[in-house]
Amino acid sequence: MRILGIESSCDETGIAIYDDEQGLLAHQLYSQVKVHADYGGVVPELASRDHVRKTIPLIEAAFSEAGCGPESLDGVAYTAGPGLVGALLVGTSIGRALAFGWHLPAVAVHHMEGHLLAPMLEDERPDFPFIALLVSGGHTMMVKVEGIGEYEVLGESVDDAAGEAFDKTAKLLGLDYPGGPLLAKMAEQGVAERFVFPRPMTDKPGLDFSFSGLKTAAANTIRTSGNDAQTKADIAHAFEVAVIDTLAIKCKRALKQTKIKRLVIAGGVSANTQLRNKLERVMQGMQGKVYYPRTEFCTDNGAMIAFAGMQRLKAKQFAPLDMKTQPRWPLDSLKPL
Template identity: 75%
Template structure:
């Protein structure tokens, strides 16, 4: 069986075709970075318009890459949430329209479930159960995963997501959009110990996180100190260490609480090299293992939506032709896949 996946939740248009026997057959991705760069962040209306322009051409390119026709597709999966409502509506409308025109079932996919399952696209996929750290521009979650759809949120950010804090701090440092990767690169030139930032909410029990205070601390430090490039690099270094240390401390607590030995990290921030190194070290000490998707599947992409859609499709979870999206959609509201 073959599923076409459509991802349009934010600022990347991702299309892919996944086969339950052969794996990933094709994937296409268009990033809107240049569209939003002049504004220093994602402009929702521009994102929606760009998805309208790019989605159909990318679907055609994906079918051509896989040497397939519409009749070869068994179902159409699309991101129904969470995300920007206008962007979601583009993918949902196109996905439902194609499903109706092709007389195929449509499958509404949860964006964060797509990220959570993205490591399953790799040859050496994690087995259930495992702990998942989902870190992106819009979400930061620690989830206990017993099986597909069996999710328990153990901790989450009560304000800014980790990726959001990265991007906002990068903007304060005068870095271009997207700021997170640029801040990480700048941090590599920083000197350890010149600045020490707080590790928020690590001095109290629990697994919830907060990054708005860390961002404010960075803003105040930048306003007072950032007079030259080396100082900016030192601030970036201190900020990144504080944020990553916070995530690692919370993961360590969750692993101890659950007794799990497998940790999955996914979402855009999971591509951060320092975060990967620190979590690798943590899992070595914990006598466990960390899993993550390849770099191109850390950010939003159609492959993860096609894969997640396949799991829902095979369980019989299909949608009617009503177009509904959920800009906010807690992952623990999903039904288990039996």
């Protein structure tokens, strides 16, 4: 079976074609970073307009890359939520219209399920059950995964997501948008332990996250500690270490509570090298294993939507003709396969 995947939940237009026997046949991605850079963040209306301009050309490019056409497809998958409603409507309307015109079933995909299953695109896949840490600009979530569609949310952010806190702190440090990766690069030059920030909510039971207070601590330190390059690097280092330590403590707690030895990390922040190294050490100490997608599949992309859509397509969980999007869509409300 073969499926076309369309991702348009925020500021990346991702298109992919996935074959359940041959694997990923095509992967096209357009990032809107330059569109939003002058505004210091995503402008929803501009994001929607850019998806309108880019989606069809990228679909054509994906067919060219795969060396096939619509006649070879068995379905069309698109991100139906969560995300920016206008951006979601672009991918949903195009995906649903193409499926109707090509006489194919359509599959509405949950964006976070796409991230959660992204490591399945690799040769070495995690077996079920596993614990998933989903960390991105919009979400920080700990999930117990018994199977596809069998999700129990163990904890999530009560305010800023980890990626959002990275970007906001980077902006306070004078870095361009998107600032998370730039902050991580700046942190490489930082002196360890010159500044020490709190590890929020780690002294309380439970697996929820909170990063707004950590961001405030960084903002206060930036305001009172000078503006030279080394001081900025030291603050960036302290901030990054605090976020990573917090995520690692929560992961270790979830693994101990569930007695599961497999950990998946996915989402944009999972590309952070220091986070990967820290969780590798945690899992070695627990005699377990950590899995994550290659860097290009950490941020939003069509490949993860095509893969997740394929699983739903095989289960005949098709989308109705009405083009419904869900800007807010609880992960644990999905149907199991």
